[in-house]
Amino acid sequence: MVAVKLIPHILSWAGIVLVLLRGFPGRRSVVTLTSISGFVIGVVGTFTLFRSFPGTVVFGIVTSALGVVFLLIWGISVASIYRSTGRGVTFLWVERLVNTSLCAGMVAAIAGVVAGAVGICRLPVTDKTVLGLSLLVPASGAVAYAVAYATLAIEKRLPKSFAVSPYGMPTAVAALLLFSSSSILRLDLFSPLSMKVMKFAHDFVHQFMESMLIPDHVFIQSYLWRYIGLLFGKEIGFWGGLFIWFTPALLVLLAGQFERLPPVAHIRQGAQRRKILAAAIRERRFRLVIPLISLLFFVAAAYQSRFPSVEYWDPKPIVVTATSSGEIIIPKKGEVDLEDGKLHKFLFNRGGKDARFFVLMGPAGQLTVDLDACAICKPDGYGQADGTVICYYCKTLIPLETVGKPGGCNPVPITFAEKDDGVHIDALTLINEWGNTVQSTSKIKEGGK
Amino acid sequence: MVESIIETNGLTRSYGDICALKPLDLQVPEGEWLSVMGHSGSGKSTLMNLVGGLDRPTAGSLRVGGEDLLALSEDGLARFRREFVGIIFQQHHMVPYLTAVENVMLAQYFHSVPDEAEARSALERVGLGHRLKNRPGELSGGEQQRVCIARAIINSPKLLLGDEPTGNLDHKSTVMVMELLKELRAEERFTVIMVTHNQDVAAWGDRTIYLDDGVLVREERMKS
Numbered sequence: 001m002v003a004v005k006l007i008p009h010i011l012s013w014a015g016i017v018l019v020l021l022r023g024f025p026g027r028r029s030v031v032t033l034t035s036i037s038g039f040v041i042g043v044v045g046t047f048t049l050f051r052s053f054p055g056t057v058v059f060g061i062v063t064s065a066l067g068v069v070f071l072l073i074w075g076i077s078v079a080s081i082y083r084s085t086g087r088g089v090t091f092l093w094v095e096r097l098v099n100t101s102l103c104a105g106m107v108a109a110i111a112g113v114v115a116g117a118v119g120i121c122r123l124p125v126t127d128k129t130v131l132g133l134s135l136l137v138p139a140s141g142a143v144a145y146a147v148a149y150a151t152l153a154i155e156k157r158l159p160k161s162f163a164v165s166p167y168g169m170p171t172a173v174a175a176l177l178l179f180s181s182s183s184i185l186r187l188d189l190f191s192p193l194s195m196k197v198m199k200f201a202h203d204f205v206h207q208f209m210e211s212m213l214i215p216d217h218v219f220i221q222s223y224l225w226r227y228i229g230l231l232f233g234k235e236i237g238f239w240g241g242l243f244i245w246f247t248p249a250l251l252v253l254l255a256g257q258f259e260r261l262p263p264v265a266h267i268r269q270g271a272q273r274r275k276i277l278a279a280a281i282r283e284r285r286f287r288l289v290i291p292l293i294s295l296l297f298f299v300a301a302a303y304q305s306r307f308p309s310v311e312y313w314d315p316k317p318i319v320v321t322a323t324s325s326g327e328i329i330i331p332k333k334g335e336v337d338l339e340d341g342k343l344h345k346f347l348f349n350r351g352g353k354d355a356r357f358f359v360l361m362g363p364a365g366q367l368t369v370d371l372d373a374c375a376i377c378k379p380d381g382y383g384q385a386d387g388t389v390i391c392y393y394c395k396t397l398i399p400l401e402t403v404g405k406p407g408g409c410n411p412v413p414i415t416f417a418e419k420d421d422g423v424h425i426d427a428l429t430l431i432n433e434w435g436n437t438v439q440s441t442s443k444i445k446e447g448g449k
Numbered sequence: 450m451v452e453s454i455i456e457t458n459g460l461t462r463s464y465g466d467i468c469a470l471k472p473l474d475l476q477v478p479e480g481e482w483l484s485v486m487g488h489s490g491s492g493k494s495t496l497m498n499l500v501g502g503l504d505r506p507t508a509g510s511l512r513v514g515g516e517d518l519l520a521l522s523e524d525g526l527a528r529f530r531r532e533f534v535g536i537i538f539q540q541h542h543m544v545p546y547l548t549a550v551e552n553v554m555l556a557q558y559f560h561s562v563p564d565e566a567e568a569r570s571a572l573e574r575v576g577l578g579h580r581l582k583n584r585p586g587e588l589s590g591g592e593q594q595r596v597c598i599a600r601a602i603i604n605s606p607k608l609l610l611g612d613e614p615t616g617n618l619d620h621k622s623t624v625m626v627m628e629l630l631k632e633l634r635a636e637e638r639f640t641v642i643m644v645t646h647n648q649d650v651a652a653w654g655d656r657t658i659y660l661d662d663g664v665l666v667r668e669e670r671m672k673s
Binding site: 269270271272273274275277278279281 | 532557560561562564567603604605
């Protein structure tokens with residue numbers, strides 16, 4: 001089962017090695033060696049981090065590394081489009097650096113480290129012993145070697161025309177890394193990106209419009225608020241996220257399309273002139289293949305993020321009632337086992353008003369009682385998967401370690417008492433807390449953050 | 450010493466039991482204008498098709514421009530035809546709904562990329578600057594053949610093959626076309642192989658070979 005989970009990651013890794021081999025022609029041995037070493041270092045390094053720090057920290061580090069890769073691709077894509085405008089900008093030292101073994105080795109090693117780190121995050125790291133570590137080194141080395149060997153054989157059989165441009169290569173590497181990581185909930189970059197865009201749009205619109213509309217401006221008047229609601233929908237985050245997500249690959253594609261053809265005006269014979277142009281156009285077309293494939297991987301990554309294949313644990317709420325003293329008592333080992341580490345949902349009704357909440361035992365063995373809603377989003381509730389709970393509305397992942405703490409998109413914690421017979425919750429507090437929370441978050445039509 | 454652009458050794462082409470071209474040894478020096486004469490069914494067009502890479506021999510060897518045509522794949526042969534050969538047929542074989550200039554550009558397209566300015570200039574070169582936008586049906590027989598010449602030379606071939614290109618033309622048009630070919634050959638220095646029934650047309654060449662029933666029976670060098 002674990003091996004099956006790793007297949008997409010190994011295939012992505014093979015794709016990365018293939019692109020690197022083509023992207024650095026003539027540096028096969030350097031690329032092979034450094035990519036294998038990088039992969040093993042990535043696996044072992046991340047494993048060691050898992051041993052030393054809580055999982056949230058390690059996931060945070062790997063996600064940050066992926067974020068840096070994405071930012072780098074943004075920079076590279078902007079440089080590529082700028083260069084294609086032909087404004088006489090030449091980065092000769094950069095071009096010289098790109099063609100060195102040092103650059104090939106560094107890129108392959110970095111890609112290897114990140115790919116290895118992503119791969120190990122897919123595995124449930126339960127055996128954190130030195131023995132586990134000593135087994136991991138040869139295992140990851142064997143995988144990396146087998147992938148490199150197979151990829152090398154494939155690369156040699158590919159037609160020469162299947163060229164990878166200096167801009168297409170990093171784009172493809174990033175696309176494959178992000179595709180690989182998007183299947184791991186806690187490494188997914190697209191959902192947080194969408195969320196940030198949504199938050200930025202909301203904050204910006206709020207600040208800007210408020211300062212411009214109150215009091216009525218000569219040109220911008222307060223009736224505009226009617227239309228501004230569009231910018232407060234959660235879709236703004238999704239579409240804005242998509243724009244940021246796809247732009248690098250699109251820019252590299254466009255840069256390839258705009259690439260200037262070689263000067264041929266000095267060639268006297270028309271047929272010869274046209275032949276050179278046709279060859280250049282054909283080459284340019286082939287160089288678009290890699291950015292196009294990268295774009296497809298970006299699409300696949302966004303799709304995986306939007307529609308994760310992970311099944312969330314989302315139990316049907318159990319209806320509970322309060323005692324005559326106004327307490328809701330849920331036994332620890334009753335209809336459900338509150339201490340099994342799973343999220344258990346409950347529904348309380350008083351006077352026609354529902355309040356949904358859940359009880360969960362965190363990794364530290366502490367019970368927590370929280371509303372099935374946060375103070376920001378519409379109360380779509382939470383699901384549980386892979387050491388996190390997820391807000392169904394904004395897709396924010398909340399590590400189990402932080403559930404029970406207030407703020408952000410965390411579920412709103414409820415005061416409770418843990419006694420021998422179970423968990424005691426004050427019904428009035430619960431219903432009031434739910435009412436206040438839901439009332440405030442429902443103010444924003446189709447709103448979010 | 451002028452190098453041979455075409456070298457055949459025992460070149461044979463059979464269609465079932467019928468041997469259209471019997472073992473033929475032939476050398477054509479670069480830049481020569483070779484006329485091929487013979488009756489219908491003597492193997493003239495078969496020879497031209499083989500030399501132009503339009504057909505494959507049954508036996509023997511065939512080298513054109515240093516390329517062993519028997520060793521070439523279908524793609525290789527297509528590339529050879531595209532880059533090395535220009536052909537003018539008796540029928541114009543133009544696309545009827547394209548204009549003269551578009552028909553020439555079509556040849557450029559299959560070779561590399563179209564270039565309208567160059568196609569226009571090629572048509573002007575054959576004296577059809579005023580017929581650029583006319584379709585084949587709006588051109589006379591002589592004009593159609595001149596478009597075919599422009600189309601054949603647009604990709605700067607090393608070898609120009611003519612399969613009775615003046616067969617449908619009157620005397621005046623024939624002379625005009627032959628003069629044009631002579632002029633272009635002097636400028637471009639391509640080799641010409643011209644299949645014809647007409648002794649007068651053959652006389653434009655440097656040398657004439659006669660085929661009969663697939664066999665080279667006679668060879669005649671023209672006086673310059």
